[in-house]
Amino acid sequence: MHRRFAPFADRVLPPAATIAMLAALWCVFVYVPNERIQGAVQRIFYFHVSCWWGAYLGFFVAAGASALYLWRRRVEHDWLARAGVEVGMLFCTIGLVTGPIWARPIWGSWWTWDPRLTMAVILWTVFAVYLVLRSAGREDPEITRYAAVLAIVGILDIPLIRISVRLWRGMHPSVISAPPGKGGLDDPRMVVGLLVSSIAMVLLFLWLLWLRYEGLRLRDWLYRLEDRMEEAAR
């Protein structure tokens, strides 16, 4: 699996992510029109929403890999889970920072304890706990198992984030599911802008995931070498 994916990841992902990111920036700052009520600040939306796709992807990858780790106890699945959480946390943090920057001029407040926002903070906290658990140097199998369970439980919050706007009638806009003219994307160019930004963010996510996975794989290799040298020295 690793050997088959490595040439693609090393040769294709860096240029693809760079080109897609440049295209996304061109769309956001040049191609899409100003939203008629919110003005220029609405353009934060394109990267804000796309970053949440990156966060959800990271946490789903982590949960899937954690389930595989608990089932098969293969260390590769644990590296993938940890890399997924770390990259997912990057995108989740960007989403939580860019949201209030949009909210301040539109809602008149940096933050409200709206159901979707509260659920998003809970998601960030759960996976921050995962990273704290994993931050101790060499891997303890028991902690790795607890962390794997936490990653699986943690993603149960994601469907709640998605449905919270409809379920508890929060303030957070539901732009993608809203019809045009009622808070949705009024212009087809806005849909293109969101699509290109989302593709760019997914490619960036895959590239960062790969870099982190490789780092964890090489570190594990190094630890095994050290252990073998110590055994040989005895």
Next chain:
Amino acid sequence: MSGSDSFWYLFAGYGAFWVLLALFLAYLGRQNRALEKELRALESRFHTGPKA
């Protein structure tokens, strides 16, 4: 809200994106440097041989 205010928030939003991405890349770089340091320590141990 004036147009200049709107642009200030817009650039703050995209600035935050690039700053956080740069911090993550710095974290990856630090991890790689730590790995390289450990590899060099292992290499020097390999050349000097196990201590009695």
